Amino acid sequence: MKRLHVHVGVNDLKQSIRFYATLFGAEPTVLRDDYAKWQLDDPRVNFAISTFASKKGLDHLGIQAENGEELEDIGQRLAAAEVSATPQKGATCCYAKSDKYWTLDPQGIAWESFHTMEAGLTYSGRDGQPKAEGHARAKACCG
Numbered sequence: 001m002k003r004l005h006v007h008v009g010v011n012d013l014k015q016s017i018r019f020y021a022t023l024f025g026a027e028p029t030v031l032r033d034d035y036a037k038w039q040l041d042d043p044r045v046n047f048a049i050s051t052f053a054s055k056k057g058l059d060h061l062g063i064q065a066e067n068g069e070e071l072e073d074i075g076q077r078l079a080a081a082e083v084s085a086t087p088q089k090g091a092t093c094c095y096a097k098s099d100k101y102w103t104l105d106p107q108g109i110a111w112e113s114f115h116t117m118e119a120g121l122t123y124s125g126r127d128g129q130p131k132a133e134g135h136a137r138a139k140a141c142c143g
Contacts, residue, residue, distance in 0.1 A: 002070060003039075005046040005062030005112065007094075009053025016049050032095060048094055062112035068099065071115040075101045078113070 010016040017036050021027050024047070028036040037048040046064045053059035065071040078085040078101060085103040093100070093114075100114035 001044070001066060002074075003044050003046050003064040003066075005048070005064050005114070007048045007050070007053060007059045007062070007112075009056040009059045010049045010051060011056060013049065013051055020047065020049065030095060035094060037094065050094070058109075060110035060112055062114060065113065065115040068115050071099055071101070071113060074113040078103055 008016075013034065013036065017028060017031075020036075020038065024038055024040060026038060026040065029039045030037040034052055035048065035050040037046065039046055046062075050059075063074055065074060075085060075087065083103050083105075085101045088098075088100045088102060091098055091100060096116045097118050098114040098116045100112055103111050103113075105111055
């Protein structure tokens, strides 16, 4: 089953963590100096905040696939929608290693479809290597 992903850029991480932890009734499942993530089941969402987002407020939306097959199904649907989708394989983004597709919706909102394979050591790029290049809006998460 897929999970909605929301990434919000914030000015004050500690203040934002207090707000969202209270709103969700749960502490973050991932917490770093510049990033926090809640992997919630009610509502089923992967909600992330960071000080590294390319803009403050809503940075991008996405769909988290549970496996590679679900991700490739999303990639096929993006192709059927006749939109440009940029694949990004083995990317480290938001302290996780993932395969993904980036696209823009008709309003210009970045959408990240991804399957996470394991935790990453860095916020972006490839662990120990320069940042990954990808879709123009991939900077939303991996800038």
